[in-house]
Amino acid sequence: MGADALTLSFRNRELAYLILVGVLTAVGFASVYIARKSHVSAASLTYAIFFFVLYLAAHVVARFTVPSADPYLLPLAGLLTAIGLTEIYRLGPANAFKQGLWVVIGVAVFAAALIFLRQDYRLLENYKYLFGLGAIGLLFMPLLPGIGQTVNGSRLWIHFGGLQFQPGELGKIALIVFLAAYLREKREVLAQGRVKDWGPLLVIWGGAMLVLFATDDLGGALLYYGIFLAILYAATARLQFVLVFIVLFLVGSAAVYQGTPHVRERVVNWIQPWTTHKVHCALNGQMTLRQDCASYQEVQSLYSIAHGGYAGTGLGSGLFTTAQGHPLIPYLSTDFIYSALAQELGLIGVSALLLIYMVFVLRGFRVSLAANDGFSKLLAAGLTFGFALQTFVIVGGILRVIPLTGITLPFVSYGGSSVIANFLVVAGLMLVSDRANR
C-alpha cells in the first residue's frame, strides 16, 4: 500500500517538475523573442509548447513502464535540453528545428528502450560481447568510408539529409554496457590478478589508443578511457590497476603526441594560447601570432565567456558575429555552446547550469548506490560517470583546464547522435532505478 502511494507520488512529482521545466522553456524562448523580435517571429514560442508535449509523452511512457524510477532524472534532462534548444534557436533558428526533430527521435528511442527493457534490462548482460564488438565497430566507423556512407545513407537518416551522425556517441553507451557486464562477471578473478582475463581489457586499451591515433579524437579517447578506468575501479576496488592503466595511457599519449601534429598543436594551444612573437601558422603558411591562427578559436571563445561577466548579456543579446555578420567562433552551437551560454547567461547562469549537471550526476550515483546487483550498479555508475566526464572534457577544454578537444556538451550541444545517446543514458538510469525501488 505504502509502496503504491510512493510510486504514484514519484511520477506525479516528475510531472510537476516537468511542468516547471515547460514554464522555464517558455520564459527562455520568450526572452530570445523579446531580444530579437526584429529577427525572429512570435511563432518561435510554439517551440516551447512542442517541446513540453514531447517531454510529456516521455513522462507518460515512464509512468507505464518504470513507475518507481527516480523522478528527477527526466525533468533535469528536460531542463538541459531546453537550455540547449533555446540557445541553439538563438544562434540559428534553422538548427533548432533540426534539433527539435532529433529530440523527437531521442524521445522515441527513450520510449522504445523503456518499453523493451521494462521487464528486465539485465538480459543485456548476456549479449556483452556483442556490445563490446559493437562499441569497437562504432568507434572505428568514421575511419571506414564504406561503412560510414552506409550509416549516412541508411533509411532512418535519409529524411534529414544534412544531419550528421557521430557513431562514437552510441559506441560510448555500448562500451559502458559491455564493461559493466564483463567486469561484473570477472571482478573477482581480475582482483586476484589472473592474467588471461586481462586480454579483453588490453584490447580496449589498444582500441582507445588506436582511435586516438587514427582519428585524432583526443576527447573521445579521453572519454572512453576515463569511463573504462571508472568502471574498472568500481568493480575491482584496486586503485593500483587504475594507476597502471593511467601510466599506460600516458605512455601511449606521449607517443601520439610525438607522432601526430594535430594532438601536439592542441597541447601547445593549451599551454600557450597567446604569443607575443610570431610563430609559424599552418593554416596560411605565414608567421602570425598564435592567437590569430592556431589558438584563434580557443582564445575568442574565452573572450566570449569573459564578455558575459557576472550577469551575462541576456539571452539573445550576446555577440557572436562581427559587425559585418561573420561568425566570430566556429562550431559555436555544437562544441562551443558553453561559451555562447556563458556570454549570454553570465557567471550566475552557467554556474546554475553546471549545478544542474551536478544534481543529475548525484541522482545518477544515487541510482547506482541503490541498485541491488553488480551489473546494475556498474551500469548506472558508468553511464553517470561518462556523463560527468563528457561535460568535464568539453567545458574543461573550453575553460583551459585541460587541452581542448571537440566533443558535445550532453543534452545542450546541437547534434543528433548526442541527443539520442543521452536519452539512452536517462533510460538506462531510470530502468536501474525502477528495479531498485520496486
Next chain:
Amino acid sequence: MNKQLNRLALVAVLMLVALIVATTYWQAWAAGSLAAKQDNAVELVSQFQVARGLIFASNGKTVLAADRRVKRNGQSFYFRRYPSHGLAAQTLGYSTSALSQTGLELSLNDFLTGSTTNLSNAIQRTLDRLGGGTVYGDNVTLTIDAGAQALAQQLLGNRCGAVVAMNPHTGAIYVMASSPTYDPNLIDKPGGYSKVLKTTGTCGGSSALLNRATDGLFTPGSTFKMVTAAAALDSGAFTPTSHFVDPGYCEEYGKKVYNAGNPDQNGPESYGGVTLAQGFEHSINSVFCNVGKQIGAKTILEYARKFGFYATPPLETPANQRVPSGLYKNNKLWFPKDPVTEVDPGRLAFGQFTMVATPLQMLLVGATIANGGVVPRPYIVKRVIGHDGSVISRTRPTTLGRAIKPQTASELTQMMISVVQGGTGTHAQIPGIQVAGKTGTAETGLNHVYTAWFVAFAPAENPQVAIAVVLEKQLNGFGGAVSAPIAKAVLQKLLHR
C-alpha cells in the same frame, strides 16, 4: 562496491566544481585583462553596439561626426559617418569599422561610447543593455566655429599649412585647420585609406593625416621676435624706445650676418638709427641679433619656456598628435646645458638656429600678449552632454601661468599694432578694427622657398580672437603677403565683420 561508487561520485562532483571555479576565474577574475586584449574580437564588435555620441561644432548644430545604423542578424551596429566631410578632419580624427581611431575620436572614446559617466548613467546603461535596448554614448560639443573653420580650410586650399585661432582669454580653440586635408568618410571605404595617403598637397611628400597645427614643427623665423622682444622688455634690459644702429648687418663671432638674408624685412636694407619698436615693425634682423647677443640665449630660452615651449601643449587630442616646440637636435627636443657656448644667440633671436615651433605654440605666444601676459590653456571640447541631456562635463577655462608682466604685454601689443599699421603686416588691416600682428618668413634651405607665418590678434585694444597662420614651402611667399590675408579673412569671419 558502494565505497568505490561514493569515491567515483566525489571525483565526478569535483570535476564539475573545477568547471565552476574555472568559469568564475574567466568571468570575474580575468575578465578585465581579457577585455583589454588587442585581438579581442568580441569587445571590438561590442563597441559597435553603442550608438557613438555625436560631435558638434560650437553652434551645436553643425554635425562633425554622426552614426550610421546597420542591422545584422537582428542586432544593431553603429558605424561612423562624417556629415561635414572633413571639417577639422585631423583634429576630429576617425573611428573605422576595424576600430582604428585617431584624433578626438580616439582621445574622447570613453565619452563617445558612454564609458565615462556618472552613477545614474551607468545604471541606465546597464538596464539598456540587459533590456536589449541601444546604449547611447555622450555627445560632444567642440569650441570649433564651423564657418571660420570652413573658411580657413578653403583659404589654405591645397597649399600645405595650418590655421589655428583661439579666444586669447579662455583658450577656446575656434579654428584648427590643417592642409592638405582629407574626407574621413574615405578611410573606411575600399582603397580609401591609400587614396588619403596619396593626398600630399602642393608641398609634396606630406601626409594629409598629419595635424600640422599641433604636430607640425616649422622654423618660426621672425614671429619668434615676439619671444625675443618679450624677453628684452620683460627682463628690463631694453625698452621699446631703446636705440639701435642698423648698418644692414650684425656682427657675430667676427662674421657679418646680413639683413639681406631676411626675406621678412621690408624697406631699405640698412635702416641706420632705429628704436627697438621700429626694428620689430620692420622685422630688422640686425636689431634682434644685437638684442640676442646682449641678453643671451639663456634668457631667450627661459622666456620661450614661459610661453609654453619645451612642453607639449595641453589639448584634448591624443598626446601623440601634439609635439613640444623648442630647439631640436637630431630630431629630438634639446635644451642646451650651456646656452652661452652651444647656442648662437643672434640667430636664435630672430627665430632661426635650430628653433622650431608648432602653429599652436606660436598662437599661444600671440594669445599670451593679447591676454595681458598670462598664457591661456588651450581647449577644444566645450562640453559633454549625456544622451538624456545631462551635463557630463563642461570645460572651465584655466591658464598655464603668467609669462610676462602686463606692462610688457601692452608694449608688445603697441609694437604689433605698428607692424599691421605700417610695417610688414599691412595686408592684415581690417577697416574699423585695430589688428596687432607679427610676420615671419623663414628660410627653408631652398632658394626663394619660405615658410610664411602670420600671428595676430584683434581688436588690439580688447582682444577677442588670436590667430596663427603658417604656409609651408612658399615660393617667394612672404608671411606678410601670403599668410596675413588668410589671418585677416578668418579674423573678420570670427569677429563678424
